[in-house]
Amino acid sequence: MRNDVRELRVDKGLSQSDLGAVLNVSRQTVNAIETGRYSPSLPLAIAIARFFGHAVEEVFHVD
Template sequence: MRNDVRELRVAKGLSQSELGKVLDVSRQTVNAIETGRYSPSLPLAIRLARFFGRQVEEVFHVDE
């Protein structure tokens, strides 16, 4: 699954650590999501999308 988390985070001028604090996860979790090594739980995916003012489907893209 691809995602736009890195692009959205950078556009807001946030570091991985800062985004992690907002979402109550570690910087390592943010990095793993951005690099596609970790698919977040549905509640975390929803929190991410809401933080960026997007729908989950606009942030996360299923590779077909």
């Protein structure tokens, strides 16, 4: 499971902490997702995709 969260976040000029605040999760959670330590839950994945204006499958790729 790779994803484009970091790229999308940086393009928006946001810190991991900023994005965490938007999504109501901790900055550590954002970091773990970006660095691939684990996949987000489905509700969180949908929230992330929606925030960036993409479909879930466009942001999260099965390897």
